[in-house]
Amino acid sequence: MIKCSKCGVLNPDDTTYCQNCQAELKRDPYNTICILALVLSIVGFIFNPFYLVSIAGLVLGIIGHINGGPSKNLAMAGWIVAICSAVVSFLIDIFCTFGLGIFC
Numbered sequence: 802m803i804k805c806s807k808c809g810v811l812n813p814d815d816t817t818y819c820q821n822c823q824a825e826l827k828r829d830p831y832n833t834i835c836i837l838a839l840v841l842s843i844v845g846f847i848f849n850p851f852y853l854v855s856i857a858g859l860v861l862g863i864i865g866h867i868n869g870g871p872s873k874n875l876a877m878a879g880w881i882v883a884i885c886s887a888v889v890s891f892l893i894d895i896f897c898t899f900g901l902g903i904f905c
C-alpha cells in the first residue's frame with residue numbers, strides 16, 4: 802500500500818495517482834533503507850559487537866535521511882538511535898577499561 806502524501810489515504814501498490822484526491826503518488830525507493838537503518842540501530846543498541854551494527858545503522862540512516870521521501874523520519878530516528886547506542890557502548894567500554902564496569 803502507498804500512502805498519499807497529500808491526503809493520507811492508502812492506495813494499492815500498482816496505482817500511480819491517489820484514488821481519493823488524484824495527486825501523483827510518490828514511491829519511496831529508500832523506504833527499505835530507512836526501515837533497515839532503524840532496525841539495525843535498535844539491534845545495535847541491544848547487541849553491538851565492535852560498534853559494527855551501530856555504524857551500519859548510522860550510514861544507512863544518513864543515506865535514507867538525505868535521499869528518502871516520506872520515510873526519511875524513520876531514517877532520522879535510525880541514525881539518532883545509532884549514535885546513542887555507539888555512545889552507550891563506548892561509555893561501557895571506558896568503564897570496563899578502568900575496572901568500573903557493572904556489565905563486565
Ligand SMILES: [Zn+2]
Pocket residue numbers: 805806807808809810819820821822823824
Ligand atoms: Zn490523496
